[in-house]
Amino acid sequence: MILRSKPDFRDILFAVNGSILPRILPQLAGIAVVTAVAVFAADEHPGIFAKISAIPFTLIGIALSVFMSFRNSTCYARWWDGRKFWGELIIACRSLARQLSGLDASHQRVLLHGLCGFTAGLAARLRGGDELAAIGRWFDQAALAESPNPTNAVLHELGRYSITLMHNGELGAIHYSVIEGQLTALSDVQGSCERIAHTPVPFAYSLLLHRTALIFCTTLPFALAGSLAWWTLLPVLLVAYTFFGLDALGHQLEDPFGSQPNALPLNALQRIVEREMLSMLGCKDLPEPIQPKDNMLT
Numbered sequence: 089m090i091l092r093s094k095p096d097f098r099d100i101l102f103a104v105n106g107s108i109l110p111r112i113l114p115q116l117a118g119i120a121v122v123t124a125v126a127v128f129a130a131d132e133h134p135g136i137f138a139k140i141s142a143i144p145f146t147l148i149g150i151a152l153s154v155f156m157s158f159r160n161s162t163c164y165a166r167w168w169d170g171r172k173f174w175g176e177l178i179i180a181c182r183s184l185a186r187q188l189s190g191l192d193a194s195h196q197r198v199l200l201h202g203l204c205g206f207t208a209g210l211a212a213r214l215r216g217g218d219e220l221a222a223i224g225r226w227f228d229q230a231a232l233a234e235s236p237n238p239t240n241a242v243l244h245e246l247g248r249y250s251i252t253l254m255h256n257g258e259l260g261a262i263h264y265s266v267i268e269g270q271l272t273a274l275s276d277v278q279g280s281c282e283r284i285a286h287t288p289v290p291f292a293y294s295l296l297l298h299r300t301a302l303i304f305c306t307t308l309p310f311a312l313a314g315s316l317a318w319w320t321l322l323p324v325l326l327v328a329y330t331f332f333g334l335d336a337l338g339h340q341l342e343d344p345f346g347s348q349p350n351a352l353p354l355n356a357l358q359r360i361v362e363r364e365m366l367s368m369l370g371c372k373d374l375p376e377p378i379q380p381k382d383n384m385l386t
Contacts, residue, residue, distance in 0.1 A: 089353045091380045108340075112332040119305050119328045123321050126309035130317070137314030145304070145311050149327070152300055156334050159297055162289065163341040167352070170284055170344035174357050177207065177277045181361050184270040185368045187263065193369070195253060200365040201226040202246045203274075207361045209239035210278055211354040214285050214345035239278060243271050281345065289342045301331040353378070353385040 130137040181203045188196050205227035212222035219238045220229050227242055235241035250267050253259035259267075305328040312320045340348040356378040363374045378385065 089351065089385050090349055091383055091385050108333045108336050109329075111336045112329070115302075115305075115332045116325060116328055119309075119324060120321060122306055123309040123313070123324050126313040127318055127320055129310075130313035134314065137310070140311050140314060142311040145308055148304055152304055152331065156297060156301070156331065156338075159289070159293070160334055160338045160341070163338040166284055166289075167341040167344040167350075170281060170352055173277050173280045173284075174352065174354070177210075177274060178357065178360060178364075180270050180273040180277065181207065182364060184267060184274075185365055187266055187270065189368070190263075191253070191258065195249075195258065197369055198249060199246060200369055202242055202249075204362050204365050206239060206242040206246075206274060207358050209242060210281065211358045213237075213239050214281055215347065215354065240275065243275055243278075247271055285343075285345050294339070297335060301335055305331060347386075349384055355386045 184203065185200055188199055191199075205223040205225070208222040208226060209219045211217075212219045220232060223229065223232060223238055223242060227245070229238075231245050232238040232241045247268060250259060250264055250271075254261060254264040305324070308327060309320050309324050312323065316323070337350070340346070340350045344352045345354060359375060359378045363377065366374055
């Protein structure tokens with residue numbers, strides 16, 4: 089995720105890190121070439137180009153802008169939902185850790201390390217990483233190796249461990265029900281995140297927008313070249329930058345758990361849980377918070 093203070097005029101003009109421009113440069117270069125061809129053609133056949141009206145492009149541009157705005161709102165909603173779910177995860181971990189404060193230190197360690205393992209496993213799962221390796225830093229992998237969903241298996245093992253404590257008289261029934269409620273909340277968070285990660289925006293929906301934007305930006309120079317000559321480059325590239333940029337930004341936001349610059353900083357959120365769980369155990373040598381590097385937090 090890109091973290092920047094309010095940009096000044098210089099940042100607006102020259103900022104590259106966090107900008108969508110590098111991603112869409114090939115498309116802009118292609119549109120510039122098409123525009124040059126249109127200008128040369130207008131010089132050779134001015135009569136034909138004088139008859140081309142820009143009015144249809146105005147109407148199409150308005151419709152395309154509304155359509156693109158709706159898609160980007162949908163993609164941003166997915167991104168924001170992902171952030172809310174990870175906020176709920178942090179809240180549930182804090183609440184569960186607080187409920188464990190009366191247990192023996194050894195039992196607290198197992199359960200709080202399990203929460204760290206769950207968080208690490210979920211981050212790896214959402215990004216297509218090695219869940220078992222991520223969980224193994226905190227939790228015994230032996231009980232998880234055969235599970236198709238190791239991250240969920242961590243919650244299952246924590247639930248079993250809590251039941252054992254209750255049966256041994258080390259945990260009251262009411263206290264156990266509260267802990268089970270927090271484990272259920274964590275399971276809900278995992279399911280919600282998996283729903284976002286495994287249900288992309290329908291391909292046909294995105295394809296329609298890609299094609300319409302490409303056709304519009306490719307044909308627009310032929311409507312303007314007759315009257316603007318080489319000045320056609322300016323409005324065409326500005327329109328192309330806007331449409332292609334919004335399209336690329338929406339593509340990044342629709343996958344909030346990916347590795348794109350505008351994806352959620354799962355590593356930093358995971359580190360928050362690790363630091364707080366270890367702090368609950370009385371650890372003094374806590375891992376450092378993950379800081380932005382080149383204005384990007386991962």
